[in-house]
Amino acid sequence: EVQLVQSGAEVKKPGESLTISCKGSGYSFTNYWIGWVRQMPGKGLEWMGIIYPADSDTRYSPSFQGQVTISADRSISTAYLEWSSLKASDTAMYYCARPETGGYMPLDYWGQGTLVTVSS
Amino acid sequence: DIQMTQSPSSLSASVGDRVTITCRASQSIITFLNWYQQKPGKAPKLLIYAASSLQSGVPSRFSGSGSGTDFTLTISSLQPEDSATYYCQQSYTTLLFTFGPGTKVDI
Numbered sequence: 001e002v003q004l005v006q007s008g009a010e011v012k013k014p015g016e017s018l019t020i021s022c023k024g025s026g027y028s029f030t031n032y033w034i035g036w037v038r039q040m041p042g043k044g045l046e047w048m049g050i051i052y053p054a055d056s057d058t059r060y061s062p063s064f065q066g067q068v069t070i071s072a073d074r075s076i077s078t079a080y081l082e083w084s085s086l087k088a089s090d091t092a093m094y095y096c097a098r099p100e101t102g103g104y105m106p107l108d109y110w111g112q113g114t115l116v117t118v119s120s
Numbered sequence: 121d122i123q124m125t126q127s128p129s130s131l132s133a134s135v136g137d138r139v140t141i142t143c144r145a146s147q148s149i150i151t152f153l154n155w156y157q158q159k160p161g162k163a164p165k166l167l168i169y170a171a172s173s174l175q176s177g178v179p180s181r182f183s184g185s186g187s188g189t190d191f192t193l194t195i196s197s198l199q200p201e202d203s204a205t206y207y208c209q210q211s212y213t214t215l216l217f218t219f220g221p222g223t224k225v226d227i
Binding site for chain 1: 121151152154156158163164165166169170175205207209211215216217218219220221222
């Protein structure tokens with residue numbers, strides 16, 4: 001069974017750093033892209049970026065380029081989303097999601113989400 | 121960037137009603153269009169991919185159609201468990217996906 005299991009909720013202060021994780025199981029982690037999606041409170045879904053664990057090829061949505069860092073450790077089948085200096089506006093639920101291989105790449109598996117709260 | 125719009129932003133319907141949600145892309149995306157359902161406090165769930173293909177395990181009352189810039193998600197007979205927010209998503213631009221703003225469906 002394919003599963004994406006994300007790390008737990010975080011409460012941080014502005015200016016702090018943070019890394020959240022997404023561990024894949026039940027499939028060949030290396031051979032599938034894995035992406036991140038932001039959902040701010042009461043708002044819609046926003047595509048942040050994506051990584052291919054086999055070679056760490058990473059693509060960012062222009063809105064998130066330079067704001068976050070996406071990485072992966074294929075040895076432990078885990079993808080990461082990192083902030084070096086959090087802002088209150090980073091408060092949101094963050095989901096990892098795996099696109100199916102092939103042309104249409106629908107996001108067929110999702111993590112359960114990690115709630116990040118940034119408040120002084 | 122490809123922009124996605126959805127209409128309506130919300131709707132209220134009764135059990136058994138036929139419900140239609142529209143999604144429009146700012147340029148042609150052929151059939152690179154997927155639909156998701158999200159219930160409160162839950163991760164989104166894939167319903168339809170490639171504009172009209174039903175994801176395994178999804179009830180057949182859900183269907184999708186369209187190509188180019190205009191797409192439709194239809195629920196043929198609304199059920200209580202269909203109360204959710206529905207999002208379209210384009211996957212035409214390789215690895216740079218975009219979601220629509222969502223349509224909230226109340227029963």
